[in-house]
């Protein structure tokens with residue numbers, strides 16, 4: 001969800017002129033809030049391309065601002081399916097991985113960003129019973 005956020009950017013359009021982080025943003029401007037870029041920024045993550053579950057210890061997490069990680073958006077229009085998706089993902093992973101080992105042996109993933117980010121080609125996996 002950090003390295004491959006399905007929703008890889010959000011858009012907002014201010015209704016009034018605003019000042020954000022020292023920048024003057026005029027009414028009607030197209031604002032892009034790209035999870036893809038922010039989730040991989042060395043400003044917030046050491047060795048940003050590496051998968052490292054220890055990044056999420058409470059101690060390391062507390063060193064990052066709230067919106068260094070926002071796969072489900074935030075504020076009044078945040079995703080209403082957040083809790084459901086996270087629970088569903090854990091249940092599927094736990095049920096499948098308890099019985100099978102999955103390996104991806106193919107080339108680096110080539111990705112296609114349309115409404116959501118997804119693989120550009122089939123992703124064949126080698127499946128072994130545990």
Ligand code: HEM
Nearest residue numbers: 006007010011071072073076077078079080081082084085
């Ligand atoms: C991994 C799965 C999902 C991701 C990454 C995701 C991500 C997002 C994000 C980033 C937004 C905010 C869009 C914005 O602010 O412009 C959003 C909104 C929304 N999501 Fe999800 N979503 C997921 C699954 C779901 C599911 C399972 C449901 C329904 C059961 C759902 C329903 C919605 C709805 C209705 C909104 C609009 C909320 C509003 O505008 O008030 N999402 N989602």
